[in-house]
Amino acid sequence: MKKLAILGAMTAAGLTAGAASAATLDDVKARGTLNCGVTTGLVGFAAPNANGEWEGFDVGVCRAVAAAVLGDPTAVEFVPTTGKTRFTALASGEIDLLARNTTWTFSRDVDLKFEFVGINYYDGQGFMVPKELGVSSAKELDGATVCIQTGTTTELNLADFFRANNISYEPVPIETNAEAQPLYLEGACDVYTTDASGLAATRAAFENPGDHVVLPEIISKEPLGPLVRHGDNDWADINRWVLNALIAAEELGVTSANVEELASAPGDNPEINRLLGTEGTLGEMLGLDADWAKRAIMAGGNYGELFEKNIGENTPIGLARGLNAQWTEGGLLYSPPFR
Structure with a gap:
Protein backbone atom coordinates (compact mmCIF):
# COMPACT_ATOMS: atom_id res chain seq x y z
CA MET A 1 0.00 0.00 0.00
CA LYS A 2 2.89 2.32 0.85
CA LYS A 3 4.42 1.67 -2.58
CA LEU A 4 1.10 2.38 -4.25
CA ALA A 5 0.78 5.65 -2.35
CA ILE A 6 4.27 6.70 -3.41
CA LEU A 7 3.56 5.77 -7.04
CA GLY A 8 0.29 7.66 -6.87
CA ALA A 9 2.05 10.76 -5.54
CA MET A 10 4.69 10.50 -8.27
CA THR A 11 2.02 10.15 -10.94
CA ALA A 12 0.11 13.14 -9.59
CA ALA A 13 3.31 15.19 -9.50
CA GLY A 14 4.12 14.13 -13.05
CA LEU A 15 0.67 15.10 -14.27
CA THR A 16 0.95 18.46 -12.51
CA ALA A 17 4.35 19.11 -14.07
CA GLY A 18 3.02 18.06 -17.47
CA ALA A 19 0.06 20.40 -17.15
CA ALA A 20 2.33 23.25 -16.09
CA SER A 21 4.73 22.70 -18.98
CA ALA A 22 1.99 22.29 -21.58
CA ALA A 23 0.85 25.89 -21.53
CA THR A 24 3.15 27.50 -24.09
CA LEU A 25 0.39 28.25 -26.60
CA ASP A 26 -1.72 29.82 -23.85
CA ASP A 27 1.26 31.86 -22.66
CA VAL A 28 2.03 33.14 -26.15
CA LYS A 29 -1.61 34.10 -26.75
CA ALA A 30 -1.92 35.81 -23.36
CA ARG A 31 1.34 37.71 -23.92
CA GLY A 32 0.42 38.64 -27.48
CA THR A 33 3.97 38.03 -28.71
CA LEU A 34 6.15 35.07 -29.59
CA ASN A 35 9.55 35.10 -27.86
CA CYS A 36 11.86 33.66 -30.49
CA GLY A 37 15.53 32.90 -29.91
CA VAL A 38 17.84 33.76 -32.81
CA THR A 39 21.57 34.20 -33.38
CA THR A 40 23.26 37.40 -32.25
CA GLY A 41 23.64 38.30 -35.92
CA LEU A 42 24.30 36.28 -39.07
CA VAL A 43 23.47 38.08 -42.30
CA GLY A 44 20.92 36.20 -44.37
CA PHE A 45 19.78 34.04 -41.47
CA ALA A 46 19.02 36.43 -38.61
CA ALA A 47 20.27 40.01 -38.25
CA PRO A 48 18.80 43.48 -37.71
CA ASN A 49 18.64 45.65 -40.82
CA ALA A 50 19.50 49.37 -40.99
CA ASN A 51 16.14 50.17 -39.36
CA GLY A 52 16.74 47.76 -36.50
CA GLU A 53 14.18 45.25 -37.85
CA TRP A 54 15.16 41.60 -37.71
CA GLU A 55 15.22 39.80 -41.04
CA GLY A 56 16.58 36.58 -42.50
CA PHE A 57 15.85 32.95 -43.26
CA ASP A 58 15.53 31.85 -39.60
CA VAL A 59 13.63 35.03 -38.75
CA GLY A 60 11.11 33.94 -41.40
CA VAL A 61 10.33 30.83 -39.36
CA CYS A 62 9.63 32.94 -36.27
CA ARG A 63 7.34 35.26 -38.22
CA ALA A 64 5.46 32.34 -39.80
CA VAL A 65 4.74 30.86 -36.36
CA ALA A 66 3.60 34.25 -35.02
CA ALA A 67 1.32 34.69 -38.03
CA ALA A 68 -0.20 31.24 -37.58
CA VAL A 69 -0.74 31.56 -33.83
CA LEU A 70 -1.32 35.29 -33.30
CA GLY A 71 -2.42 36.46 -36.72
CA ASP A 72 0.45 38.93 -36.89
CA PRO A 73 3.93 38.14 -38.30
CA THR A 74 5.36 41.19 -36.55
CA ALA A 75 4.24 40.02 -33.10
CA VAL A 76 7.68 38.59 -32.33
CA GLU A 77 10.18 39.51 -29.65
CA PHE A 78 13.57 38.45 -31.02
CA VAL A 79 16.01 37.29 -28.34
CA PRO A 80 19.66 37.14 -29.49
CA THR A 81 21.44 34.03 -28.17
CA THR A 82 24.97 32.64 -28.43
CA GLY A 83 26.10 29.05 -28.74
CA LYS A 84 26.40 28.99 -24.96
CA THR A 85 23.23 30.82 -23.95
CA ARG A 86 20.68 29.46 -26.44
CA PHE A 87 19.80 26.25 -24.59
CA THR A 88 19.49 27.93 -21.19
CA ALA A 89 17.17 30.54 -22.73
CA LEU A 90 14.91 27.81 -24.10
CA ALA A 91 14.98 25.55 -21.04
CA SER A 92 14.23 28.42 -18.67
CA GLY A 93 11.22 29.61 -20.67
CA GLU A 94 12.84 32.92 -21.66
CA ILE A 95 12.03 31.96 -25.25
CA ASP A 96 9.18 29.88 -26.66
CA LEU A 97 11.05 28.73 -29.77
CA LEU A 98 14.71 28.57 -30.76
CA ALA A 99 15.15 29.26 -34.47
CA ARG A 100 18.90 29.70 -34.56
CA ASN A 101 21.10 27.59 -36.89
CA THR A 102 21.17 24.78 -34.31
CA THR A 103 22.19 21.22 -35.18
CA TRP A 104 19.84 18.38 -34.31
CA THR A 105 21.87 15.83 -32.34
CA PHE A 106 21.04 12.85 -30.13
CA SER A 107 22.20 14.47 -26.88
CA ARG A 108 20.44 17.77 -27.49
CA ASP A 109 17.22 15.93 -28.26
CA VAL A 110 17.39 13.32 -25.49
CA ASP A 111 19.74 14.53 -22.75
CA LEU A 112 18.97 18.25 -22.89
CA LYS A 113 15.24 17.50 -23.20
CA PHE A 114 14.51 19.50 -26.34
CA GLU A 115 12.35 18.60 -29.29
CA PHE A 116 13.50 19.49 -32.79
CA VAL A 117 10.41 20.11 -34.89
CA GLY A 118 12.07 19.61 -38.27
CA ILE A 119 15.02 20.57 -40.45
CA ASN A 120 14.96 23.88 -42.27
CA TYR A 121 18.54 23.72 -43.57
CA TYR A 122 20.73 20.70 -44.34
CA ASP A 123 24.30 21.84 -43.74
CA GLY A 124 27.81 20.65 -42.97
CA LYS A 221 26.37 16.49 -41.13
CA GLU A 222 24.66 19.53 -39.63
CA PRO A 223 20.87 19.24 -39.89
CA LEU A 224 19.74 22.65 -38.66
CA GLY A 225 16.24 23.28 -37.39
CA PRO A 226 13.95 24.98 -34.88
CA LEU A 227 13.38 23.42 -31.47
CA VAL A 228 11.13 23.68 -28.44
CA ARG A 229 11.10 22.21 -24.93
CA HIS A 230 10.09 18.64 -24.16
CA GLY A 231 6.78 18.26 -22.36
CA ASP A 232 4.46 20.33 -24.54
CA ASN A 233 3.44 18.20 -27.50
CA ASP A 234 0.72 20.61 -28.61
CA TRP A 235 3.21 23.48 -28.96
CA ALA A 236 5.70 21.21 -30.71
CA ASP A 237 2.99 20.13 -33.17
CA ILE A 238 2.17 23.74 -34.04
CA ASN A 239 5.79 24.62 -34.76
CA ARG A 240 6.40 21.38 -36.66
CA TRP A 241 3.43 21.84 -38.93
CA VAL A 242 4.08 25.53 -39.57
CA LEU A 243 7.50 24.52 -40.93
CA ASN A 244 5.92 21.67 -42.89
CA ALA A 245 3.34 24.09 -44.29
CA LEU A 246 6.10 26.29 -45.74
CA ILE A 247 7.82 23.27 -47.28
CA ALA A 248 4.62 21.72 -48.64
CA ALA A 249 3.46 25.06 -50.02
CA GLU A 250 6.52 25.28 -52.27
CA GLU A 251 6.02 21.74 -53.53
CA LEU A 252 2.31 22.42 -54.21
CA GLY A 253 2.93 25.77 -55.92
CA VAL A 254 1.31 27.86 -53.19
CA THR A 255 3.08 31.22 -52.85
CA SER A 256 2.64 34.49 -51.01
CA ALA A 257 1.31 35.90 -54.31
CA ASN A 258 -1.41 33.33 -54.97
CA VAL A 259 -2.35 32.01 -51.53
CA GLU A 260 -5.25 34.44 -51.07
CA GLU A 261 -6.74 33.46 -54.42
CA LEU A 262 -6.31 29.74 -53.75
CA ALA A 263 -7.93 30.09 -50.34
CA SER A 264 -10.89 32.14 -51.60
CA ALA A 265 -11.57 29.93 -54.62
CA PRO A 266 -10.70 26.31 -53.67
CA GLY A 267 -9.57 24.19 -56.59
CA ASP A 268 -9.51 20.46 -57.28
CA ASN A 269 -6.31 19.69 -55.36
CA PRO A 270 -7.51 18.32 -52.00
CA GLU A 271 -4.12 18.68 -50.29
CA ILE A 272 -3.94 22.39 -51.12
CA ASN A 273 -7.50 22.74 -49.84
CA ARG A 274 -6.64 20.99 -46.58
CA LEU A 275 -3.45 23.04 -46.20
CA LEU A 276 -5.33 26.30 -46.64
CA GLY A 277 -8.27 25.28 -44.45
CA THR A 278 -10.99 25.25 -47.10
CA GLU A 279 -11.46 21.53 -46.57
CA GLY A 280 -11.15 19.39 -43.45
CA THR A 281 -10.40 20.41 -39.86
CA LEU A 282 -6.59 20.44 -39.61
CA GLY A 283 -6.51 23.84 -37.92
CA GLU A 284 -8.94 22.68 -35.28
CA MET A 285 -6.71 19.68 -34.55
CA LEU A 286 -3.87 22.11 -33.75
CA GLY A 287 -6.05 24.33 -31.59
CA LEU A 288 -5.89 27.05 -34.26
CA ASP A 289 -8.34 28.42 -36.79
CA ALA A 290 -8.68 27.26 -40.39
CA ASP A 291 -6.46 30.00 -41.84
CA TRP A 292 -3.33 29.31 -39.77
CA ALA A 293 -1.25 27.94 -42.68
CA LYS A 294 -2.46 30.62 -45.08
CA ARG A 295 -1.21 33.30 -42.69
CA ALA A 296 2.11 31.49 -42.20
CA ILE A 297 2.69 31.41 -45.97
CA MET A 298 1.64 35.05 -46.39
CA ALA A 299 4.09 36.13 -43.67
CA GLY A 300 7.18 35.72 -45.84
CA GLY A 301 6.34 33.24 -48.54
CA ASN A 302 6.80 29.50 -48.84
CA TYR A 303 10.12 27.77 -48.11
CA GLY A 304 11.52 28.52 -51.56
CA GLU A 305 10.57 32.18 -51.36
CA LEU A 306 12.24 32.53 -47.95
CA PHE A 307 15.36 30.78 -49.25
CA GLU A 308 15.72 32.83 -52.42
CA LYS A 309 15.00 36.16 -50.75
CA ASN A 310 17.44 35.72 -47.87
CA ILE A 311 20.25 33.32 -48.78
CA GLY A 312 19.73 32.21 -52.40
CA GLU A 313 22.05 32.48 -55.37
CA ASN A 314 20.88 35.99 -56.23
CA THR A 315 21.73 37.34 -52.77
CA PRO A 316 25.20 38.27 -51.43
CA ILE A 317 25.17 34.94 -49.51
CA GLY A 318 24.85 33.10 -52.83
CA LEU A 319 23.79 29.65 -51.64
CA ALA A 320 22.53 27.08 -54.14
CA ARG A 321 19.62 24.92 -53.05
CA GLY A 322 21.67 21.69 -53.15
CA LEU A 323 20.45 19.31 -50.45
CA ASN A 324 17.81 21.91 -49.56
CA ALA A 325 15.97 21.48 -52.85
CA GLN A 326 12.59 19.78 -52.83
CA TRP A 327 12.67 15.99 -53.02
CA THR A 328 11.10 16.31 -56.47
CA GLU A 329 14.19 18.27 -57.56
CA GLY A 330 16.81 15.88 -56.17
CA GLY A 331 17.08 17.41 -52.68
CA LEU A 332 16.14 16.21 -49.20
CA LEU A 333 13.28 18.62 -48.54
CA TYR A 334 10.10 16.69 -47.87
CA SER A 335 6.95 17.38 -45.86
CA PRO A 336 4.65 14.68 -44.53
CA PRO A 337 1.18 14.82 -46.11
CA PHE A 338 -1.46 17.28 -44.96
CA ARG A 339 -4.13 14.66 -44.51
Missing part, protein backbone atom coordinates in the same frame (compact mmCIF):
# COMPACT_ATOMS: atom_id res chain seq x y z
CA GLN A 125 30.91 22.11 -41.33
CA GLY A 126 33.53 23.74 -43.51
CA PHE A 127 36.65 25.92 -43.36
CA MET A 128 37.41 29.43 -44.63
CA VAL A 129 40.92 30.80 -45.11
CA PRO A 130 42.48 33.91 -46.68
CA LYS A 131 43.22 33.21 -50.34
CA GLU A 132 46.77 34.54 -49.86
CA LEU A 133 47.64 31.50 -47.70
CA GLY A 134 47.56 29.38 -50.86
CA VAL A 135 45.76 26.53 -49.07
CA SER A 136 43.52 24.32 -51.21
CA SER A 137 42.56 21.62 -48.70
CA ALA A 138 41.77 21.45 -44.99
CA LYS A 139 44.33 18.64 -44.74
CA GLU A 140 47.03 21.29 -45.34
CA LEU A 141 46.15 23.15 -42.11
CA ASP A 142 48.66 21.43 -39.81
CA GLY A 143 49.61 23.84 -37.01
CA ALA A 144 46.97 26.41 -37.96
CA THR A 145 45.18 28.64 -35.47
CA VAL A 146 41.43 28.15 -35.80
CA CYS A 147 38.63 30.49 -34.68
CA ILE A 148 35.80 28.35 -33.36
CA GLN A 149 32.56 29.12 -31.53
CA THR A 150 32.35 27.52 -28.11
CA GLY A 151 29.30 25.51 -27.10
CA THR A 152 28.78 24.19 -30.63
CA THR A 153 29.06 20.88 -32.47
CA THR A 154 31.92 22.39 -34.49
CA GLU A 155 34.29 22.02 -31.53
CA LEU A 156 34.01 18.23 -31.48
CA ASN A 157 33.93 17.94 -35.27
CA LEU A 158 37.12 19.99 -35.53
CA ALA A 159 38.95 17.85 -32.97
CA ASP A 160 37.79 14.65 -34.70
CA PHE A 161 38.89 15.85 -38.16
CA PHE A 162 42.36 16.94 -37.10
CA ARG A 163 42.93 13.80 -35.06
CA ALA A 164 41.75 11.54 -37.90
CA ASN A 165 44.19 13.28 -40.27
CA ASN A 166 47.06 13.29 -37.75
CA ILE A 167 47.50 17.06 -37.84
CA SER A 168 47.49 19.64 -35.07
CA TYR A 169 45.77 22.99 -34.53
CA GLU A 170 45.52 25.75 -31.97
CA PRO A 171 41.93 26.75 -31.10
CA VAL A 172 40.99 30.41 -30.72
CA PRO A 173 37.70 30.28 -28.76
CA ILE A 174 35.00 32.82 -29.65
CA GLU A 175 31.36 33.11 -28.58
CA THR A 176 29.69 34.83 -31.55
CA ASN A 177 30.13 35.23 -35.27
CA ALA A 178 30.53 38.99 -34.73
CA GLU A 179 33.48 38.30 -32.44
CA ALA A 180 35.07 35.92 -34.95
CA GLN A 181 35.04 38.27 -37.93
CA PRO A 182 37.55 40.90 -36.74
CA LEU A 183 39.83 38.25 -35.20
CA TYR A 184 39.92 36.33 -38.47
CA LEU A 185 40.39 39.46 -40.61
CA GLU A 186 43.16 40.75 -38.34
CA GLY A 187 45.00 37.43 -38.58
CA ALA A 188 44.46 36.33 -34.98
CA CYS A 189 43.42 33.01 -36.48
CA ASP A 190 44.41 31.48 -39.81
CA VAL A 191 41.11 29.67 -40.25
CA TYR A 192 37.46 30.18 -39.39
CA THR A 193 35.33 27.05 -39.12
CA THR A 194 31.57 26.78 -38.77
CA ASP A 195 28.64 25.53 -40.84
CA ALA A 196 29.25 26.14 -44.54
CA SER A 197 26.17 28.36 -44.73
CA GLY A 198 27.56 30.47 -41.90
CA LEU A 199 30.88 30.79 -43.71
CA ALA A 200 29.08 32.01 -46.84
CA ALA A 201 27.12 34.55 -44.81
CA THR A 202 30.25 35.72 -42.99
CA ARG A 203 32.30 36.08 -46.19
CA ALA A 204 29.46 38.03 -47.85
CA ALA A 205 29.75 40.65 -45.10
CA PHE A 206 33.48 41.23 -45.74
CA GLU A 207 34.66 44.31 -47.64
CA ASN A 208 36.55 42.05 -50.06
CA PRO A 209 34.80 38.66 -50.10
CA GLY A 210 36.94 37.46 -53.02
CA ASP A 211 40.04 37.55 -50.82
CA HIS A 212 38.76 34.53 -48.89
CA VAL A 213 38.05 30.98 -49.95
CA VAL A 214 35.88 28.24 -48.47
CA LEU A 215 37.82 24.97 -48.70
CA PRO A 216 36.18 21.97 -50.41
CA GLU A 217 35.97 19.66 -47.39
CA ILE A 218 32.63 19.31 -45.59
CA ILE A 219 33.48 17.33 -42.48
CA SER A 220 30.12 16.74 -40.82
